[in-house]
Amino acid sequence: MLHAGGAIASIQKGTYKFTAVHHGSRFNGTYATIGFESGLNSGYYCNANHVWNPVKIRKQGHPVLSAHYKTSSNFAGDTGLDMWFEPSPSDSSYMVMTTDVGKSSVEAMIWFSRPDWKAWAAQAIAHVRIDDQWWFIDAAHVGHGKGWTRVFFVAPNGHKGNVTVKNLALSPFMTYLMNAHLMPHGDFIEGIDNGVEIRQGSASLCGYTLNGLKGFANAR
Numbered sequence: 001m002l003h004a005g006g007a008i009a010s011i012q013k014g015t016y017k018f019t020a021v022h023h024g025s026r027f028n029g030t031y032a033t034i035g036f037e038s039g040l041n042s043g044y045y046c047n048a049n050h051v052w053n054p055v056k057i058r059k060q061g062h063p064v065l066s067a068h069y070k071t072s073s074n075f076a077g078d079t080g081l082d083m084w085f086e087p088s089p090s091d092s093s094y095m096v097m098t099t100d101v102g103k104s105s106v107e108a109m110i111w112f113s114r115p116d117w118k119a120w121a122a123q124a125i126a127h128v129r130i131d132d133q134w135w136f137i138d139a140a141h142v143g144h145g146k147g148w149t150r151v152f153f154v155a156p157n158g159h160k161g162n163v164t165v166k167n168l169a170l171s172p173f174m175t176y177l178m179n180a181h182l183m184p185h186g187d188f189i190e191g192i193d194n195g196v197e198i199r200q201g202s203a204s205l206c207g208y209t210l211n212g213l214k215g216f217a218n219a220r
Contacts, residue, residue, distance in 0.1 A: 020195070021202040022077075029197045032205060054089035054188040055215040057178070063170040067112075067194055068207035069163045075201035079163045080111040082193035083170070085177075089188045097148065097190065105148035106183045108173060110135075112165055113157045120154045130176060131169045139182055151182050170213075189215070 008021045020030035055061075069079045084097060085106040091097060097105050114120065117136070121127075124136035135153040142150045153173060157163075170192075177183035192210065196203040 017204070017206060017208075018195075019202060019204040020198060022198040022200055030195050032194050032208060053215040054086070054190055055213070057085070057174055057183075057185060057187050057189065059214065060171065060174070060189055061212045061214040063192075063213035064211050065165065065168045065170060065194070066207070066209045067163075067165045067205065069196065069203055070206050071162060071203045072201040075198070075203055076115060077196055077198040077200065077203065078111055078114045079196050079203070080109055080113075080194075081170075082191075082195075083108045083110070083173075084190040084192075085174075085183055085187040086190040087184065087187055089190070091188075091190060099143065099145035099147070104184070104187075106177065106187065107148055107150045108153065108177060108183075109150065110153045110168075110173060112155055113163050114154055117154050117156055120152060121156065124154075126180070128176065130172045133168075137180075149182065151177060189213075 008023045010019050012018070018030070018032060065081065067079075067081075071077075085108070086097060087104045091105070111117070120138055121136045124138055126137040128135055128137060130153070133155060135155060138152040138154070140150055141147055174183070178185050192213070194208055194210075195205055
């Protein structure tokens, strides 16, 4: 499904491909979502697959992601991956995930490029090597009501142009979260989002594969 938070988004029906254009507010988040986030009401479109069975951590297989983003010459924003973890597979609406469940909800954002990465590096709680790449780590309790735990993995990359990610293994990020006591061992993967947060210009998600994730057919 397509999760568009403020941007003007257009999609090639039946595919993962979409183009997002900044519109109005300070920044817009737009993502291709694989998961059971029923409260988003965006509709499933990935390869005509309409079923997602949330998978328990350590039983997710070996998910590997590749993605390619193309941006306009005036693009300013972030490209990345957003993973949601919940204590129950039925925690599937936005309200439950971000307000009612509280600290049990964990959002892990893996930023492939951020113009402000140096600011995050300065306040990072850790600097770790995961899947042959260095990442700055920041974690905080955020949100409305009881809120949720948000963890940033920020790559030292402020590039504003095209971004390519090849064969990024996701399981090591989950292992790090559990070993660092930032996520319970018994959580479920509720959703995986891949896309952009735009402050200016436009961006296209032109290539996206997520292979090896149990609970859902390979996304291409």
